[in-house]
Amino acid sequence: MKRHNFSAGPCVLPQVVIDESAKAVIGYDNGLSLLEISHRSKAFVDIMEKARALSVELLGLEGMGYKALFLQGGASTQFLAVALNLLEKKAAYLNTGTWSDKAIKEARIFDDVFEVASSKDANYNYIPKGYDIPMNYDYFHCTSNNTIFGTQIKDFPECDIPIVCDMSSDIFSRSVDFSKFGLIYAGAQKNMGPAGTTLVIVREDILGKVSRKIPSMMDYKVQISKGSMFNTPPVFPVYSSMLNLQWLKNKGGIKSIEKENEKKARLMYSEIDLNPLFDGFAAKADRSIMNATFILKNEDLKDSFDTMCREAGINGLNGHRSVGGYRASMYNALKLESVQVLVEVMNELERKA
Numbered sequence: 001m002k003r004h005n006f007s008a009g010p011c012v013l014p015q016v017v018i019d020e021s022a023k024a025v026i027g028y029d030n031g032l033s034l035l036e037i038s039h040r041s042k043a044f045v046d047i048m049e050k051a052r053a054l055s056v057e058l059l060g061l062e063g064m065g066y067k068a069l070f071l072q073g074g075a076s077t078q079f080l081a082v083a084l085n086l087l088e089k090k091a092a093y094l095n096t097g098t099w100s101d102k103a104i105k106e107a108r109i110f111d112d113v114f115e116v117a118s119s120k121d122a123n124y125n126y127i128p129k130g131y132d133i134p135m136n137y138d139y140f141h142c143t144s145n146n147t148i149f150g151t152q153i154k155d156f157p158e159c160d161i162p163i164v165c166d167m168s169s170d171i172f173s174r175s176v177d178f179s180k181f182g183l184i185y186a187g188a189q190k191n192m193g194p195a196g197t198t199l200v201i202v203r204e205d206i207l208g209k210v211s212r213k214i215p216s217m218m219d220y221k222v223q224i225s226k227g228s229m230f231n232t233p234p235v236f237p238v239y240s241s242m243l244n245l246q247w248l249k250n251k252g253g254i255k256s257i258e259k260e261n262e263k264k265a266r267l268m269y270s271e272i273d274l275n276p277l278f279d280g281f282a283a284k285a286d287r288s289i290m291n292a293t294f295i296l297k298n299e300d301l302k303d304s305f306d307t308m309c310r311e312a313g314i315n316g317l318n319g320h321r322s323v324g325g326y327r328a329s330m331y332n333a334l335k336l337e338s339v340q341v342l343v344e345v346m347n348e349l350e351r352k353a
C-alpha cells in the first residue's frame with residue numbers, strides 16, 4: 001500500500017534521496033560503504049563542501065559573508081551555542097511556543113533574557129505582533145515556524161541588531177529575504193534530511209564579539225575554520241541532506257517548492273474550514289504552511305477517523321501532546337497526492353457521520 005507520511009519529524013524524504021542513500025551504504029567509494037570511508041577522504045570532503053555550498057546557494061546568500069556548518073547535537077544544542085557565541089550583555093527573544101521557550105531557558109543560563117512578547121496566554125495559537133525590539137541588545141531570537149502549534153511568522157521584524165532564527169521546521173520551504181538574518185539554524189530532520197545533523201548558517205561578521213571563552217565544539221569560529229569538521233562529522237545524515245538539497249535545486253529551488261507547499265496548505269486548510277466536523281487550532285492569519293493543526297469536534301468519531309486514516313495508508317497524523325487533536329505536517333517532500341488522500345478521508349467521515 002502507498003504510504004502517506006505526515007510525521008512532524010523525522011520527516012518524509014523524496015524516494016530518490018532514500019534510494020541513493022541506501023545505495024551509498026552498500027557501496028560508495030571504491031567499493032567501500034559511505035559508512036566506512038574516512039571523513040577526511042576526498043569523497044567525503046566533496047560531499048561536505050557540496051552540502052555547505054548548496055545550503056548557501058538555495059537560500060540566495062552567496063557572496064554575502066555567510067558560512068554554512070553541518071553540526072551535531074540537534075537544534076536543541078544550538079539554543080545554547082547561540083547564547084555562548086553571541087550573548088554578551090542581553091538578548092531579546094520572541095516566545096511563540098515550546099521551542100522558543102526552550103531556547104529562552106538555555107540563554108537564561110547566561111543572562112536574564114528579555115522576552116519581547118509571548119503567546120503563551122493562548123497556548124501559543126497565534127504570533128504576537130507590534131512588539132518593540134530594544135536596539136542596544138546583542139541579538140533578537142525568534143522561531144520561524146512553530147512545529148507543535150502550527151503557527152508561522154509571515155513578516156519578520158525590521159531590526160538593526162542581528163536576527164537569530166530557529167528555522168528547523170520551515171527552512172527551504174518558502175521564499176524569505178534570508179539576508180535579514182545574522183544566524184539561522186535548523187535540525188535536519190524536519191525539512192532537510194534524516195536526524196543527526198543540524199544546519200547553521202552564520203554571517204561571519206557577527207562572531208567574535210563576546211568576551212567569554214567558548215568550548216571548541218560550540219565555537220562557530222572554530223567550526224568555520226575547520227570546514228565544519230572540527231571532529232568527525234555525521235557522515236550519513238550530511239550525505240542524505242546533500243542529496244535532498246540537490247533534489248530541491250533540480251526542482252527549481254525554493255521558489256518552485258514554495259508554490260507546491262502553498263497548494264498543499266490551501267487544500268488542507270480549506271477542508272479544515274469547510275468540514276463541519278473539524279476545527280483549526282492556529283489563528284488563521286498565522287497558519288503554518290508546514291504543520292496544520294486541527295481537532296475533531298466530536299471525540300466519539302475519533303476511532304472511526306483513526307481507522308479510516310490507517311486504512312488509507314496515512315501515517316504520523318497525531319497532534320503533539322501539548323495541543324492534542326491532529327497535525328498534518330506537509331514538508332517539502334510530501335506530495336500533493338498525500339494531502340488529497342487525507343482530505344478525501346475527512347470528506348468521507350463527514351458523509352458517514
Ligand SMILES: *Cc1c(COP(=O)(O)O)cnc(C)c1O
Binds near residue numbers: 168198
Ligand atoms: C524539532 C524542533 C527543534 C528540536 O530539534 P532537535 O534537532 O531535536 O534538537 C527545535 N526547534 C524547532 C522549531 C523544532 O521543530
